[in-house]
Amino acid sequence: MRARDLEALGVPRVYLRRLVDKGLLERVERGLYVHAEAQVTELHSIAEVMKRIPKGIVCLLSALQLHGLSTEAPHAVWVMIDRHARAPRLASPTIEFVRASGLALSHGVELKTIEGVSVQLTSPAKSVTDCFRYRRHVGLEVALTALRDYLRRANGPAKRRGEFTLDALAAAATATGTTNLMRPYLEALV
DSSP: OBHHHHHHTTOOTHHHHHHHHHTSEEEEETTEEEETTOOOOTTHHHHHHHHHOTTOEEOHHHHHHHHTOOSOOOSSEEEEEETTSOOOOOSSSOEEEEEEOTHHHHTTEEEEEETTEEEEEEOHHHHHHHHHHTHHHHOHHHHHHHHHHHHHHHTSHHHHHTSSOHHHHHHHHHHHTOHHHHHHHHHHHO
């Protein structure tokens, strides 16, 4: 929780200090607190970052990890912010920022709850197309692996549930402006 979350509920900030002194809360960093007995998962760093950056969107390698499209554990939490937004500075964990605007920012955004924190993240299709758009940041090999995994799941049981479709991939490619870039790879893989 953030100090301002309690302030919005009418709870004075002095109570935070008392709860920390009693050992009921732990101070993660300035303005960010966690329950002392909270169940911490491997996604804790994502929840922590998104609590500090509520308008940010989990993307690229972090989103691929959440969707099961990557076996690679990212070295940082990847966050997409508006092109004109100020990038906050956090002591930890490590954050990698990418910027976008318009449809490239708003298309394919889903909500998920991680450790009680509402997190915005890119859909599986948008995560793949973003890897192509930001290939200089993540590498073309990562983008191709994500595309292969997406297409494999699009032809498996996920296809019947409508989670991974070629239509969603095409719409995300149009929104991110990667249609022409992805076309030769799609033709070779499909």
